[in-house]
Amino acid sequence: MNTTHRPVLLAEAVTALISGPLITSHSTTENLILIDGTFGRGGHTKALLAKLPSSAKMIAFDKDLDAIAVAQQINDQRLHIVHDSFAQMDQYAEPGSIDGILLDLGISSPQVDEAHRGFSFRREGPLDMRMNTDQGLTAAQWLEQAPPEEITHVIKTYGEERFAFQIAKAIVAKREAGLAPTTTLELATLVASVVRTREAGQDPATRTFQALRIFINRELEDLERGLKAALTLLKPGARLAVISFHSLEDRIVKQFLQAHSKVEIPRGLPVRDRDLPQSELAIIGRIKPSAEEVRENPRARSAIMRVAEKRLGATA
Known part of the structure; x- marks a missing residue:
């Protein structure tokens, strides 16, 4: 059985993270720390590592023991593997210490294709469905x-x-x-x-x-907690990229980014522009797979990536 996993929006996700002001600034590339919250089969992680300097560090999370086993086969001292949910990422890094975070939500192709995991309605297997068995x-x-x-x-x-x-x-x-x-x-x-x-x-x-x-798997609860943790961990100028695959996930991501990119001012309060508090995030964009990617990988058809940047004036 072919269980090859093809990472969705691979080039777009890498570009979104490394084109932010922190990583493009020569003064900050010495000790970069990035987080891949969902290692999966390592497609995004390896692509990001290929673009990062030897002094960088990548922290990769996954609840799936099969994914952890794959990650442990990668011979790269920059890669640090954590068997845990990305919802717990703030337990593994200091506030304001991270230069970029990627969350690729959903389920990987091997998880669907391997019948014993119980995720596929087309293949006979035990009705398990746990990411962390x-x-x-x-x-x-x-x-x-x-x-x-x-x-x-x-x-x-x-x-x-x-x-x-x-x-x-x-x-x-x-x-x-x-x-x-x-x-x-x-x-x-x-x-x-x-x-x-x-x-x-x-x-x-x-x-x-x-x-x-x-x-x-408490996926939506993990997503809500993970987004809050990401906002705390990101340095000013760092970027967050989230790839979702269905409307429930995307709605949570969209509403979170919108909520933290706005500043609520009480009606009638006399303020000047320079007195306005600054929002925590700037929304960079919303990206969908190209028609070519969808043709080559039909599982990408519902994917949406939303990208935001922590404002330079914001604090953890």
Whole structure:
């Protein structure tokens, strides 16, 4: 099986980070520290290392033990591997010490393609779905015990699935009959029996599997905490680039960047322009994959990268 992972927006992400004022300034390149919050299979990390001086340091995070094993095979003293969520990055670096942060959200191709991980609704495997297989409930264990109302909420909220109630009802009915789904294809078949209509080209189980994966791994909670940590860690002039793959992630990123790029002034307060406080972030841009990249890597089609820069006057 081909489990090669092709990093999305590779050149664009590297350019976004290294073209910021800190890294382009010759006076600051001696002790650069960058963070790759989601190592995956190392595509972005290796591309960034190729552009950085020998004195630089790259801290790479991942919850997935398979990703950590790949990272540990890279012979580069600049690379420091951390088996943890990027949500905890502020536990591994000092405030205002980081020159650039990249978050490539979502799931890597090997995780989807390797059936034993339980992420794929097209391949038979145990219904696991945990990024970190050392801790937490599997999706099957959670479905075995969760109340129907909670299952409905998770599938509706994290999958934006309009048939969430019917899917939850079917899962509970199977469970009460002693036939709770324990494999990916069992769940996919069950969902397909309930979801009668779906967008062209989309498997009926797509939204349910997305919802369970996000919930089991606390992905949105990690994203919210990770964004806050990134803002604290970035030096003034450093950049943050976040690649998301669905609307729930992108909405959180967009709203966070917008909130920290604005300054709220009480209505009616007499102030002059030079008296205005400065926002913490400047939004640099929003980038989507080219048509050529989408043709070569269909999994890139929904990707959006948002880039922001910590303002030079801002403090950690």
